Amino acid sequence: MNGPLLRHTLAANALRLIVICAGLVLMGVVMPVMFAAFGQEVATFMESSPLLRQFADFGGGDLFSLAGSIALAFTHPFTLLLVGIMAVAFPALAIAGERDRGTLEVTLSRPLSRRRLFVTLYVAGLGFIGLLLAVLSITIVAATYAVGLGHELALGNVAQLWLAAWLLFVAFMSLAFAVSVSSDRAAPAIGIPAVFILLNYLAWAIGSLWPDARWLEDYSMFNLMKPQDIITAGLAPTDALILLAFTVACLAFALYRFPRRDLPAPS
Amino acid sequence: MAAIVTEALTKTYPGHGRPWQRGGEIRALHDLTIEVREAEIFGFLGPNGAGKSTTIRLLLGFLHPTSGRAAVLGLDSATRSVDIRRHTGYLPGGIAFYDSMTGDEQLRYLSSLDDRPAPLRAELIERLDLSERDLRRQIRDYSRGMRQKIGIIQAFQHDPELAILDEPTEGLDPLMQRSFYDILDDRKRAGRTIFLSSHILSEVERVCDRVAIVRRGELVALNDVGELLRRHRRRVEIRFTGVAPDLARAPGISDLALREGVLTCQLEGDPSALVEALQGSRIHDLLIEPARLEEAFMEYYAEESPT
Numbered sequence: 001m002n003g004p005l006l007r008h009t010l011a012a013n014a015l016r017l018i019v020i021c022a023g024l025v026l027m028g029v030v031m032p033v034m035f036a037a038f039g040q041e042v043a044t045f046m047e048s049s050p051l052l053r054q055f056a057d058f059g060g061g062d063l064f065s066l067a068g069s070i071a072l073a074f075t076h077p078f079t080l081l082l083v084g085i086m087a088v089a090f091p092a093l094a095i096a097g098e099r100d101r102g103t104l105e106v107t108l109s110r111p112l113s114r115r116r117l118f119v120t121l122y123v124a125g126l127g128f129i130g131l132l133l134a135v136l137s138i139t140i141v142a143a144t145y146a147v148g149l150g151h152e153l154a155l156g157n158v159a160q161l162w163l164a165a166w167l168l169f170v171a172f173m174s175l176a177f178a179v180s181v182s183s184d185r186a187a188p189a190i191g192i193p194a195v196f197i198l199l200n201y202l203a204w205a206i207g208s209l210w211p212d213a214r215w216l217e218d219y220s221m222f223n224l225m226k227p228q229d230i231i232t233a234g235l236a237p238t239d240a241l242i243l244l245a246f247t248v249a250c251l252a253f254a255l256y257r258f259p260r261r262d263l264p265a266p267s
Numbered sequence: 268m269a270a271i272v273t274e275a276l277t278k279t280y281p282g283h284g285r286p287w288q289r290g291g292e293i294r295a296l297h298d299l300t301i302e303v304r305e306a307e308i309f310g311f312l313g314p315n316g317a318g319k320s321t322t323i324r325l326l327l328g329f330l331h332p333t334s335g336r337a338a339v340l341g342l343d344s345a346t347r348s349v350d351i352r353r354h355t356g357y358l359p360g361g362i363a364f365y366d367s368m369t370g371d372e373q374l375r376y377l378s379s380l381d382d383r384p385a386p387l388r389a390e391l392i393e394r395l396d397l398s399e400r401d402l403r404r405q406i407r408d409y410s411r412g413m414r415q416k417i418g419i420i421q422a423f424q425h426d427p428e429l430a431i432l433d434e435p436t437e438g439l440d441p442l443m444q445r446s447f448y449d450i451l452d453d454r455k456r457a458g459r460t461i462f463l464s465s466h467i468l469s470e471v472e473r474v475c476d477r478v479a480i481v482r483r484g485e486l487v488a489l490n491d492v493g494e495l496l497r498r499h500r501r502r503v504e505i506r507f508t509g510v511a512p513d514l515a516r517a518p519g520i521s522d523l524a525l526r527e528g529v530l531t532c533q534l535e536g537d538p539s540a541l542v543e544a545l546q547g548s549r550i551h552d553l554l555i556e557p558a559r560l561e562e563a564f565m566e567y568y569a570e571e572s573p574t
């Protein structure tokens with residue numbers, strides 16, 4: 001770890017974090033409030049047609065149960081976009097992007113090993129994702145209590161949901177770091193993990209909406225975070241272990257590759 | 268102890284193209300053996316693609332040698348690059364900074380990564396004519412020359428034992444170039460070593476003690492600048508009346524040409540033989556053009572130029 005680099009990274013990402021936090025606060029407030037205000041009406045409407053009922057299963061979330069509305073807050077594309085920005089863009093810009101711009105060369109001309117630089121940025125990334133998901137979780141809990149439904153919420157399970165979401169996005173971030181340390185340009189470092197996440201999300205979304213394609217869900221990493229199940233019954237250790245194993249594999253690759261690769265002059 | 272030693276340093280890259288289309292390897296540097304002495308200003312010359320940047324990046328541990336070795340300040344560049352960078356200042360060619368930082372913030376940030384104080388910062392800021400107001404502006408508002416000044420300061424502010432500079436005067440006006448040369452002279456007097464890669468031959472001639480010339484990844488010359496110039500042929504023009512002086516047998520004289528009272532020739536080495544040969548002739552004017560590193564440099568490259 002390098003203190004000055006960590007402080008610099010925090011300062012450089014402060015504005016981005018504030019904006020994303022604001023979006024997540026909005027998401028965290030909206031879902032429980034919508035459930036409290038319109039949950040019954042939405043349930044009646046969705047049950048009126050088999051097609052709409054199918055849509056109600058999207059990503060394991062819905063608006064006619066508290067657990068479903070919280071699950072929806074964690075799996076909504078808007079949440080994915082906001083947290084995904086940090087999970088993909090931060091690693092891509094922090095290494096491949098800085099290399100592309102030439103600023104990585106100036107940083108690495110200091111007595112700072114590549115491994116130490118990587119670990120510092122990785123720790124910052126862990127903190128960023130943890131913070132964003134904590135903001136979402138705390139807002140959800142606060143909004144749930146505000147609409148008078150706090151007694152229905154198991155706080156321990158919300159903490160487990162935070163952990164599951166953190167493991168999922170850290171896995172994506174680790175992949176993004178592994179690509180970033182191998183790349184000299186920001187575009188592929190952003191593009192490859194973004195496409196990977198998108199394909200996983202599509203497989204998961206299609207699988208949840210179309211019964212004949214339900215098998216697709218098993219091939220999606222999003223299926224390893226089942227928010228509604230976690231809110232009601234807690235985190236499945238196997239899912240957490242699979243995410244952890246993926247993260248460790250990406251991390252090991254990045255830690256092996258980055259110090260050993262050549263860094264020719266930026267073009 | 269030498270500041271830099273390379274022994275048969277070689278770097279090759281895989282050929283370009285798709286994996287199934289790859290051709291032979293690209294040889295960026297081949298068998299480079301040089302020694303840079305402590306407290307000297309060493310010039311490293313060559314055209315684009317000659318291997319200058321590759322050498323610098325090998326010295327700093329950004330690249331790993333294919334074969335051979337390099338030692339900087341007695342430390343192996345492949346295994347001790349972090350320690351090397353602790354004692355080295357580096358100015359990359361076309362240096363990039365964080366545009367949203369001010370000049371002052373950038374210098375302080377880089378200094379904090381250096382893990383050692385910056386005793387020369389204030390003096391360098393003054394000598395390179397940067398005002399407090401300049402330093403409070405964001406780097407995105409800086410001109411090319413001002414960015415280069417920040418680059419020079421960040422390379423020297425912690426008083427490194429060795430400074431590695433890639434095209435250091437790029438973007439500096441002539442006045443600032445002079446200030447920069449004075450800074451180099453001062454660092455040399457303080458016992459510091461400068462390794463300078465440049466395209467500007469007059470600059471190398473002005474500041475360097477010794478110079479290495481690389482061509483297509485290979486060392487083609489390594490010598491004192493003075494010696495290189497002494498060896499190089501200079502143009503001589505003699506205006507006379509009466510009988511033309513007989514220079515045919517004078518040592519070091521070649522390419523004699525006579526036209527309407529003007530004798531021209533090439534002189535290599537000591538001019539005293541020429542002066543002696545001119546004794547007794549009626550000379551109006553004698554012009555011996557000073558030797559220029561540029562011509563010596565071009566001579567090395569002319570051998571390889573396509574015809």
